[in-house]
Amino acid sequence: MLEGQASTAQLAMLRYQLNPHFLFNTLNSISTLVLLKQTERANAMLARLSSFLRYTLANEPTAKVTLAQEVETLKLYLEIEKMRFEDRLRPHFRIEPETIGARLPSLLLQPMIENAIKYAVTPAENGADIWITAKPEGQAVRIEVADNGNGEGAEISATQSTGVGLANIRDRLSQAYGGAHRFETRQNEHGGFSVILEIPFETGETVS
Amino acid sequence: MSIRTVLVDDEPLATQGLQLRLQAFDDVEIVGTAANGREAIRQIKTHKPDLVFLDIQMPGFDGFSVIQGLMDVEPPLFVFVTAFGEHALRAFDAQAVDYLMKPVDEDRLAATMDRVRQRLNEKRSAEESERLKEALEQHAPEAAEELADATPDAHAASRYEKMINIKDQGQIFRVDVDTIERIDAAGDYMCIQTGENTLILRETMKDLEKRLDPRRFQRVHRSTIVNLDLVRQVKPHTNGECFLVLDSGAQVKVSRSYRDVVARFVH
Numbered sequence: 281m282l283e284g285q286a287s288t289a290q291l292a293m294l295r296y297q298l299n300p301h302f303l304f305n306t307l308n309s310i311s312t313l314v315l316l317k318q319t320e321r322a323n324a325m326l327a328r329l330s331s332f333l334r335y336t337l338a339n340e341p342t343a344k345v346t347l348a349q350e351v352e353t354l355k356l357y358l359e360i361e362k363m364r365f366e367d368r369l370r371p372h373f374r375i376e377p378e379t380i381g382a383r384l385p386s387l388l389l390q391p392m393i394e395n396a397i398k399y400a401v402t403p404a405e406n407g408a409d410i411w412i413t414a415k416p417e418g419q420a421v422r423i424e425v426a427d428n429g430n431g432e433g434a435e436i437s438a439t440q441s442t443g444v445g446l447a448n449i450r451d452r453l454s455q456a457y458g459g460a461h462r463f464e465t466r467q468n469e470h471g472g473f474s475v476i477l478e479i480p481f482e483t484g485e486t487v488s
Numbered sequence: 489m490s491i492r493t494v495l496v497d498d499e500p501l502a503t504q505g506l507q508l509r510l511q512a513f514d515d516v517e518i519v520g521t522a523a524n525g526r527e528a529i530r531q532i533k534t535h536k537p538d539l540v541f542l543d544i545q546m547p548g549f550d551g552f553s554v555i556q557g558l559m560d561v562e563p564p565l566f567v568f569v570t571a572f573g574e575h576a577l578r579a580f581d582a583q584a585v586d587y588l589m590k591p592v593d594e595d596r597l598a599a600t601m602d603r604v605r606q607r608l609n610e611k612r613s614a615e616e617s618e619r620l621k622e623a624l625e626q627h628a629p630e631a632a633e634e635l636a637d638a639t640p641d642a643h644a645a646s647r648y649e650k651m652i653n654i655k656d657q658g659q660i661f662r663v664d665v666d667t668i669e670r671i672d673a674a675g676d677y678m679c680i681q682t683g684e685n686t687l688i689l690r691e692t693m694k695d696l697e698k699r700l701d702p703r704r705f706q707r708v709h710r711s712t713i714v715n716l717d718l719v720r721q722v723k724p725h726t727n728g729e730c731f732l733v734l735d736s737g738a739q740v741k742v743s744r745s746y747r748d749v750v751a752r753f754v755h
Contacts, residue, residue, distance in 0.1 A: 308571065311591035
């Protein structure tokens, strides 16, 4: 019982933290659209931002969502970021259909995407591609977020980000699955940086 | 007089937003925009603008690297524009005129532009008087000399900072240079002594010396600069060295190599 409380408190601390840079840059873009009198675009962005904020604020840190829901939220977030970065941000989803019902802690993947934007897209004049793939791997689901940021970006990611965003993912994985998960980072075949998770394949019925 | 301006931001919408907001100011003429640090350096070197609005987070060189990349040219005035306040201290360190948050508020921008105009006027009048002096020296050297004696040039003084920003323990102190009694070097740090207070600044003595009016701030020792206006007593010592007693009562040794220099100022 006490242990349960402690781990809930820890999870509350580990919950997804909205990045203030993202919020203010997005508000800045919307403000420009208003000045440009592009009301439809401005309105669409406000609607997306609202949905994203609602999702990040409403979800219990312990709640698990389906991969389909998680991917929807990532797409929402990426659409907002595309308004800012335009063609410099090129996301690609490869989600194998049999994985979409798998359950995982909500917003677990969000920091991986933010990490790729921060270290691969932002520093490169031509931006970067980000591949989000999910596939079954035995009794587990394997999820990879890969970018083709240059070697320098990958190096920075490997050192700096493990201190912040990725360490947070690691802790949440331990909280949710104990030792029954895998987490690794590597230099990928695109010359960029990859974060790979393997988590137990849980479906709707098995609520932890 | 128009203010030639370059805008630097990697997000096209952000640049556009600033451009729209600057339309309200008749004297602002946007001569270029850049989407990354490398382009920014090129634009600034090509257009030699008066003013640059600079985003901090950018591909390649970030905003601070842009400023470093311009060491070899006459620097424009910089206004930092950022989404979130974590770089404020560094921006002040980099001698930015101002620091704006996105989305930029119109009234706040008007205040920035007032500050920019004031700085530009100071800079232009200093340049103008410098040009006049040079012209006079060429055509009428005697008159120039007389002028120099008669006007202990007010303009030249304005080239030096009246207030300097000192970051100490995470806070920024604005120090009126009039109150600085002496500056002691301690390794890579400068200890600014104001009589009441000691503030620590990370800067080389050489760089700090450049920011201060040399007619008032004089190096008297390898590791000490003194405000000559606050010298109250000169006490000779052995070996051609001497001591200065300052307003606060502090004593400062003048090394032999600086003795002549000091004698010219302290009668």
